[in-house]
Amino acid sequence: MGADDAPPGGTGNGVGGAVLASAADQGVAALTNIAVVIVAARQATAADFADFAIAYTIFALLLGAFTAYVGQALVLRRGGPAALGRDCRASVTFTLLASLPLGAALALTTPLAPEYGALGAVLPVLLTQDAMRYAFAVLGRPRLALAVDVLRLALAVGVLAVQPAGAGPERLVLAWGLSALPALVFGAVLLAAVTRGAGRPTAERLRALLERRHLGRRFVVEFGVGNAASQLAIVGLGLIANPLAVGALRGATTLFGPLNVLFNAATGFGPPLLNRLTGLGSPGRKARSAGLAGAALAGIAGCWALALALLPDAAGRQLLGDTWDAAAELLPATGSQYAAMALGTCGLLALRVLTPRATLGVQLVFSLLSVACLLVGYALGGVVGAAWGLVAGSAAKAVASWVRVAFEVRVSFTLRDRRAAGREAGAS
Structure with a gap:
């Protein structure tokens, strides 16, 4: 077996340790x-945090797109x-080169919105540093990604706190x-060390990331219809209607951040784990x-929402500063949304295992519906109405996902019965 055929990783620490390190890295990120x-939120006024939240949401959109296009592929x-x-x-070089013109475009907005210009100045640093997480993952070195992200966490909190x-x-x-x-520098040094001898990225290999057959194209479409649409609608609310709405929505969803770790783990580790647990078992x-996983996640979301509802206002202001008062009004709606998202996430997880091509249609139709519900909710009830609109959209997507799962299960049973009948007819 040649050098190029050897298994990656080579750490000798076992699959279990790698899975734990990967999960820990997701948690740290x-x-x-x-x-x-x-x-x-603690350092800024409510108005300034609203402007920061819009810039942060723009970054989250770009990060999600790059993750889908580069990292997931x-x-x-x-x-x-x-x-x-x-x-x-x-992949890391492509992320750096592709983020430079995007950052430059954002930097041109400095006279109109200094926070967007600032985001443009740091965008290549943020996106390229995150791309290294996926590089270490595919190389079987999740502990290196964890070390880099722990440093990132400590510095981000420390610098903002002062x-x-x-x-x-x-x-x-x-x-x-x-x-x-x-x-970023630490990660680059580690990546260079573990890929020593791989050579510099060639123009041909970089161009391959722009080819039509590149899987990232499909993944970024799924991201766009599944997540980016509602995020763009929220940004639109801030730019056109009320920036404080973005700050309130961002503050409320941030408090449910630990649940995002569970949702991401279900999406990332769910399909292989579900196949491993059920083996060659029936689609049902x-x-x-x-479904059991979805019910468990929905229960956790409900308990977390209850705990946040019982949080004293003084403690809430310690967390979100002036933004707490607006965010607190949204907690019942946001908790309901996360419970619906739990069921929807696991419904899409089941579809990925049963019929992977079925997820895109559900994402497309019901993500657009979520945007419509968000906008209608805002028109009828302001920020609180927008939050309940997101609940309606997430609930509709969850129902649609499980209706499609039930359909696929019925189809599989029908095909099984037909095959059995055909075998009996052939035997007779």
């Missing part, structure tokens, strides 16, 4: 996002250490973005297992 929003790559090393170097009270949104964005620079068994 999610905690960083939560901590950044909470510390920024990268982790599906196969090959030996040298081939994977070249793929990882190419900003003066009342710091403007552009200063908060710059402080948050530049705090990722040491983690797979659907029931996914």
Whole structure:
């Protein structure tokens, strides 16, 4: 077996340790996002945090798109250490090169919105540092990703915490973005070490990421219809209607951040785990297992919402500062939304196992419906109405997902019965 055919990783620490390190890294990355929003909310006025929240939502959209296009496609790559090393170097380099013009475009908006200009200045740093997480994952080195992200968390919280009270949104964005620079350098050094001998990314390998057959194209479409549409609608509310609405919605959803870790784990680890648990079991068994997982996640969401509802106002203001009062009004709706999202996430998980091509249609139709519900809710009831509109959209997607799961299970049973009848007819 040649060097390019050897299995990746080579750490000798076992699959279990790698899974734990990957889960811990997801948790640290999610905690960083939560901590950044909470510390920024404490340091800024409600109006300034609303402007910061819009910039942060724009970053979240771009991060999701790059993750779908580059990261999710990268982790599906196969090959030996040298081939994977070249793929990882190419993906990280592509992220850096592609983020530079996007950052420059945002920087041009500085005279109109300084916080967007600040985001443009730090965007390549933030996106490239995150891309390294997927590179380490595909190389079988999740512990290195965890080490880099722990450094990122410590620096982000520390740098934001020392900003003066009342710091403007552009200063908060710059402080948050530049705090990722040491983690970027540290990650680059580690990546260069573990991919030594892989060579520099060639123009051909970089162009391959722009080809029509690149899987990232499909993944970014799913991201666009599944998540980006509602996020763009929220940004639109801030730009056209009321920036404070974005701050309130961002503050409320940040408090449910730990549940996002569970949802991401269900999406990432769910399909192989579900197949492993059910083996070659019937589609009905797979659907029931996914349904139980969805019910458990919905129960956790309900308990978390209840705990937040009982949180004293003084403690809430310690978390979100001036934004707490507006965010607290949204907690019942946001808790209901996360319970519906839990059921919908596991419904889509079941579909990925049963009929992977069925997820895109559900995402497309019901994500657009969620945007419509958000806008109608805002028109009827302001920010609280918008939050309940998101509940309606998430509930509709959950119902549609499980209706499609039931249909696929019935089809599989019908096909099984027909095959059995055909075998009996052939035997007679």
